[in-house]
Amino acid sequence: MPFSAQPPASGERYALSASLDNARHLSSLLRAVHFQDHATCLATASGLRVTVEDAKCIQANAFIQAEIFQEFSVQEESVTFRISLSVLLDCLTIFGTSSLPGTSTALRMCYRGYGYPLMLFLEEGGVVTVCKINTQEPDELLDFDFCSTKVVNKIILQSEGLREAFAELDMTSEVLQITMSPDKPYFRLSTFGNAGSAHLDYPRDSDLMEAFHCTQTQTNRYKISLLKPSTKALALSCKVSIRTDAQGFLSLQYMIKNEDGQVCFVEYYCCPDENISEAEL
């Protein structure tokens, strides 16, 4: 949908300038990481990364690569700012959240640089809305130092198999325990709630299992309240990769296909829970 209204004076250089024909390609991904009010945005030539953190234990990143945008230009090597994700989402969905086929909101995003607000121009059906959202100093982000060489166990599952499990997790349990092993039970999700314990086992030969690379038996516990928000990303995704490293750090990577079939990623990193009490297996 061509965007006709022009942003102010073309002589000005914007640190970040981007156009997107369908704002939903951005908003749906941002919703998948919206478990805190604020997010840190990092724009580089490869695209936009929006990071949300909580409790110094969990970090979620939404990646929207430059190719998704109709126009994406970053003047410096990287541009970064902190912004209210709640407000950003409200603006992106200002024309409503229902997705009628054939209608979409066009977006133009401009950021002049440090200290300037993020400008959004949104258009749908000839109606234009201009939003200016204040930006703040970017936060120091956690570095989980998670790289593929340090991965001990990795599986890739079709999201369909996990969606219900995550939606029905026993929230009276403080932790979600994840067991990955080359032997039985292969991949197990456990909770220890008021009613008792519950275990969800996925065999390595299940149709849902796209890849199974487990070298060592590992059992790690994570605070369930921190992981629960990842259910949103799971709901949008078609596949999820679950990886752990030697220290028990968890990486969840969700492959999300947007309406136009383009692929984007959302990832969650989580530290294992230090307060470990005896597991009831």
Place this chain on the structure above:
Amino acid sequence: LSRIGDELYLEPTEGGLSLRAVNSSRSAFASFLFAPLFFQLYEPGSTGPDTELFRCKVHMKSFLGIFRSLPSLEKSVGKCLILLKPRASRLVLQLHCKYGVTKTHNLAFQECERLQAVFDTQRCSSRLCAPARVLAEAVVHFPLTLAEVTLGTGPGGKISLRNYVEEEAEPSKTVVTEMWLAEDEFQSVAVAPGSHITFCLKEFRGLLSFAEASNLPLTIHFDEPGRPVIFTLDDTVLEVHLVLATLSDLKSNSQSPSTNGVSHLPAPSNDFPDDLESYMVAMETSEGGLEGPPSPTFPLRTPQPAESHPEEEEEEEEEEEEGAVPGTPPHKKFRSLFFGSVMSPGRPGPATSQEVLAEDSDGES
């Protein structure tokens, strides 16, 4: 079962697995007995000379949480394994789902005594059997907040369902809903004439939904007020009992068919369908609603010890009276309020007069 109690009692027996519940005031008890044939495999465990089969109870909510979403269960779960592990103090429920996924729930349980209500359907003087749908359609007219309902038998084999109104309730603010079901709506009717019982509707609704969903006929066994009412569902592999306490009749000797425990109405007699018109007018004309004395233009129905004979006389009387009364409410009111009754202007109920003939022959039951 969750409509009755907060705890689920599991009792494996040689005859099958019994799931039971009781409410906190011990006025409602239900049991579902699943015969061994219901299961693919049923092993109740071994009993020694001194040991009984192990029994336990679990929190209802915990148990229900495992079977949260029925549609998704139907789609994804192949089979369910239930294991009772006394030594580990765990009740294990394992759902085998599609894609090879296994969900294992280990529930904590408590040991318990045998839960059994004392009742005997053979001792009940009255029995009704109807498809669940018929009763469900009758009950739908009552508000969900209604606590108690009175089931009664009327002349002509009609069965009534009326909401029970507390004595202390303000008459002007009370709505009385009553419906009459004809004998032919039931699969079988074997009732003591003039009998009635009042029981808790909420606990009954739970069983009714189950009966409707499983398309089973419901049998109601009842006796005098105060004695429990027993609802049963029977199937080849399932036996269900719901036992509810009923309100005892403090007003009068319950042997007399004349009282029906509802003192608010101007003509408390079992000739209710015949009295429809007078009842309606009395409701409209007496001040403050139901509690006032009946209008002097209407005959005060004296309780009749035996129903069948005076029937015809009373009908004639009423027809005479009708002409004398000015301001009779339009007959169409009756049709809207009373379920299943056949009314036409000018006559209190042609159906009842037909039924009278049948009534005579049934009167001896």
